[in-house]
Amino acid sequence: MGFLKTCVLRRNACTAVCFWRRQFIQKPSVRKISTTSPRSTVMPAWVIDKYGSNEVLRFTQNMMIPMIHYPNEVIIKVHAASINPIDVNMRSGYGATALNMKRDPLHIKIKGEEFPLTLGRDVSGVVMECGLDVRYFKPGDEVSHKPKSLTHGQAASLPYVALTAWSAINKIGGLNDKNCAGKRVLILGASGGVGTFAIQVMKAWDAHVTAVCSQDASELVRKLGADDVIDYKSGNMEEQLKYLKPFDFILDSVGGSTETWALNFLKKWSGATYVTLVTPFLLNMDRLGIADGMLQTGVTVGSKTLKHFWQGVHYRWAFFMASGPYLDDIAELVDAGKIQPVIEKTFPFSKVPEAFLKVERGHARGKTVVSVV
Numbered sequence: 296m297g298f299l300k301t302c303v304l305r306r307n308a309c310t311a312v313c314f315w316r317r318q319f320i321q322k323p324s325v326r327k328i329s330t331t332s333p334r335s336t337v338m339p340a341w342v343i344d345k346y347g348s349n350e351v352l353r354f355t356q357n358m359m360i361p362m363i364h365y366p367n368e369v370i371i372k373v374h375a376a377s378i379n380p381i382d383v384n385m386r387s388g389y390g391a392t393a394l395n396m397k398r399d400p401l402h403i404k405i406k407g408e409e410f411p412l413t414l415g416r417d418v419s420g421v422v423m424e425c426g427l428d429v430r431y432f433k434p435g436d437e438v439s440h441k442p443k444s445l446t447h448g449q450a451a452s453l454p455y456v457a458l459t460a461w462s463a464i465n466k467i468g469g470l471n472d473k474n475c476a477g478k479r480v481l482i483l484g485a486s487g488g489v490g491t492f493a494i495q496v497m498k499a500w501d502a503h504v505t506a507v508c509s510q511d512a513s514e515l516v517r518k519l520g521a522d523d524v525i526d527y528k529s530g531n532m533e534e535q536l537k538y539l540k541p542f543d544f545i546l547d548s549v550g551g552s553t554e555t556w557a558l559n560f561l562k563k564w565s566g567a568t569y570v571t572l573v574t575p576f577l578l579n580m581d582r583l584g585i586a587d588g589m590l591q592t593g594v595t596v597g598s599k600t601l602k603h604f605w606q607g608v609h610y611r612w613a614f615f616m617a618s619g620p621y622l623d624d625i626a627e628l629v630d631a632g633k634i635q636p637v638i639e640k641t642f643p644f645s646k647v648p649e650a651f652l653k654v655e656r657g658h659a660r661g662k663t664v665v666s667v668v
């Protein structure tokens with residue numbers, strides 16, 4: 296998302312709340328080549344100067360417009376952005392350890408030097424400038440590459456949730472358009488950003504989808520193609536599920552206590568898989584530091600995987616995975632009319648804090664978008 300007005304972006308990722316943004320097209324190389332002379336102009340942006348509650352969001356007119364630093368980067372003029380729960384969590388400091396390590400792998404910077412920090416990850420916009428090694432994009436392209444049938448607002452609602460669902464379903468779950476027909480899929484958290492996308496991919500691949508959501512979202516998830524809908528508030532989940540046939544695949548975007556019962560509803564000894572998106576990975580790093588946090592994460596996921604393996608089912612964690620080729624596959628499904636963006640509300644750029652509050656309150660019915668241009 297971009298809460299700046301431009302951004303620098305990578306071919307296999309996208310991000311921030313800004314007007315301009317820089318993105319790497321491939322892994323940055325050491326060579327420093329720019330197609331442009333340094334800029335001296337500034338742009339409006341929403342930034343934070345410390346982690347905290349929504350009050351830390353600050354509007355500035357004076358954020359430097361980013362420059363191309365590496366030959367594999369492009370500058371994007373951001374037209375729209377969308378907000379994900381992780382952006383709200385990161386405003387409060389969640390994941391700061393991992394994020395700072397990514398920005399500064401050698402730990403040269405001292406704590407707090409990430410500020411002023413622009414939050415966000417999903418953007419749609421137009422390529423303004425390209426580094427000299429960039430082949431896949433050219434100035435004027437709508438990125439990344441935007442499905443032709445969508446507006447920028449609709450396109451900005453997709454990348455993070457779509458790539459997360461794709462990672463869970465395809466990369467980790469092993470499901471694809473060829474092996475899904477008739478498979479029974481259970482989606483927990485079906486009414487949110489990830490869930491509303493996941494239902495549609497699974498239906499595009501001919502799976503049978505059972506969606507779990509609140510009662511007031513049942514019409515929405517049915518419209519998106521869900522075959523069966525379960526209202527998790529109307530009674531005990533295990534009682535409701537035990538009358539259904541067991542599942543081949545469960546996507547869990549709720550977490551917490553779901554892990555204690557959901558795997559009981561998978562087919563045993565048939566390769567059936569439970570994939571959760573709610574993991575303690577970043578929290579462990581925040582609490583224990585990078586090395587101990589990763590160790591703790593490895594021990595936790597390893598022991599759970601083994602425990603369930605002996606019970607005849609697969610237990611997996613999935614994470615957002617930046618991928619240009621996956622985005623292209625997703626854009627094809629969108630342009631073929633098989634997936635539609637689900638936007639609950641669009642806020643103007645001046646109302647970014649209200650958009651954050653909306654996402655923070657929960658109960659999403661699809662995505663929250665910020666219109667930048």
Ligand SMILES: NC(=O)c1ccc[n+]([C@@H]2O[C@H](COP(=O)([O-])OP(=O)(O)OC[C@H]3O[C@@H](n4cnc5c(N)ncnc54)[C@H](OP(=O)(O)O)[C@@H]3O)[C@@H](O)[C@H]2O)c1
Binds near residue numbers: 380615
């Ligand atoms: N691992 C990763 O890389 C990764 C990437 C993206 C997202 N995530 C995580 O995945 C989760 C979902 O993300 P999202 O973007 O889809 O969030 P979201 O847009 O906020 O959606 C969450 C949805 O779950 C529903 N819900 C809450 N409790 C539920 C329950 N017990 N059973 C069924 N539905 C329930 C909510 O509606 P109601 O409360 O009204 O029912 C809401 O519609 C978040 O925890 C996020 O942090 C992880």
